[in-house]
Amino acid sequence: MATGELTGCLALTEPDAGSEATNIQTTARRDGEDYVLNGMKRYITNAPVADVFTVIARTEEGSRGHAGLTAFLVERGPGLRTGAQYKKMGQAGSPVSDVFFENCRVPATNVIGEKEGVGFQTVMKVLNKQRLHLAALCTGPAIRMLDLAVTHTTQRAQFSQSVANFQLVQAMIADCRTEIFAARSMILEAARARDHGEDVALTASMCKYFASEMCGRVADRCVQMFGGAGYIADFSPIERYYRDVRLFRLYEGTSQIHQLNIAKLTLREHEKATVQ
Ligand SMILES: Cc1cc2nc3c(=O)[nH]c(=O)nc-3n(C[C@H](O)[C@H](O)[C@H](O)COP(=O)(O)OP(=O)(O)OC[C@H]3O[C@@H](n4cnc5c(N)ncnc54)[C@H](O)[C@@H]3O)c2cc1C
Incomplete structure (x- = not known):
């Protein structure tokens, strides 16, 4: 995967397991030296082109929540089928589809961490890094959109002057620049x-929440600064950015899930401080 020869994906979400990510119905039943997987996954980025799938499935029958979940590395092969690529609002370069498991046999050696029942904890281990990564991914397009908008406003003339001269336009530039810096x-x-080994569960969640919402606000202001051209794909790339970045507030935890997490961790800190 590191050399780009194999494409991977993370198959966690299911039709009834979205924000409630532990409500997983896909099962993995032990059969000798293998597990047999049955069920389906939804909204899986890269699934149509993936060679390797990290799949979270329920290994303990009748278990609920995060107990009894196991993470598997599943190679594309018999019993694994991917659906047709969805038609999406944006991110046309990123194929996403359903994944189906029909008596898909996976060697027991493919259990990640070699331990059954800790699949959710396995996903959680990479969560903070992923959230920081996603937050950075929101900041890059915001910088690009502002660059494009600043160029446009300095070149576009109305009322015999560049629109960048108007202070109401400057307010939008200032708000974008400030939020990107933040x-x-x-x-x-x-x-x-995180590099110093500190616990970043709270700060990583705040970064993902703020950066994805910030990117949405920047996209909206940049469309505004382009005027009509911001809405027309023939005249500017900004409408594509506007659609592409909408996803950031939805995946890797919706903004609402991050708000809940930030509040939960803050209240927990407060409780700890008052008990001491
Ligand atoms: C293009 C795309 C790519 C994706 N890629 C992947 C992938 O590679 N792998 C993967 O596993 N998943 C992937 N996902 C899934 C994504 O992580 C989920 O869509 C996301 O977690 C939200 O789940 P949901 O769609 O079921 O929304 P729901 O959970 O149904 O949420 C609907 C609304 O209810 C709100 N809500 C839900 N619960 C609460 C609550 N307790 N309190 C307050 N509000 C709440 C949500 O914030 C949202 O506004 C992808 C999704 C998309 C659209």
Whole structure:
């Protein structure tokens, strides 16, 4: 995967397991030296082109929540089928589809961490890094959109002057620039803390929440700064960005799930401080 010869994907979400990610129905039944997987996954990025699938399935019959979940590395082969690529709002370069498991046989040696029942904890281990990564991924397009908008406003003339001269347009430039700086600063600080081995569960969640919402606000202002051209694909790339970045607030935990997480961790800290 590191050399680009294999494409991977993470297959966690299911029709009834979205924000409630532990409500997984896909099963993996032990059969000798193998597990046999049955069920389906939804909204899986890269699934149509993936060679390897990290799949979270229920190994303990009748278990609920995160107990009894196991993470598997599943190679594309018999018993694994991917659906047709969805038609999406944006991100046309990123194929996404359903994944189906029909008596899909996986060697027991493919259990990630070699241990049954800790699949959700396995996913959680990479979660903070992933959230910081996603927050950075929100900041890049925001920088690009602002660059494009600033160029446009300095070149576009109305009322015999460049529209960048108008202070109401300058307010939009200032708000974008400030919010991008805020997101970037937050991400760098949280990433440094993680590199020093600190617990970044709270700060990584704040970064993902703020940066994805920030990117949405920047996209909206940049469409505004382009005027009509911001809405027309023939005249600017900004409408594509506007659609592409909408996803950031939905996956890797919706904004609402991050708000809940940030509040939960803050209240927990407060409770700890008052007990001591
Ligand atoms: C293009 C795309 C790519 C994706 N890629 C992947 C992938 O590679 N792998 C993967 O496993 N998944 C992937 N996902 C799934 C994604 O992570 C989920 O869509 C996301 O977690 C939200 O789940 P849901 O769609 O079921 O929404 P729901 O959970 O049904 O949420 C609907 C609404 O209810 C709100 N809500 C839900 N619960 C609460 C609550 N307790 N309190 C307050 N509000 C709540 C949500 O915030 C949202 O506004 C992808 C999704 C998309 C659209």
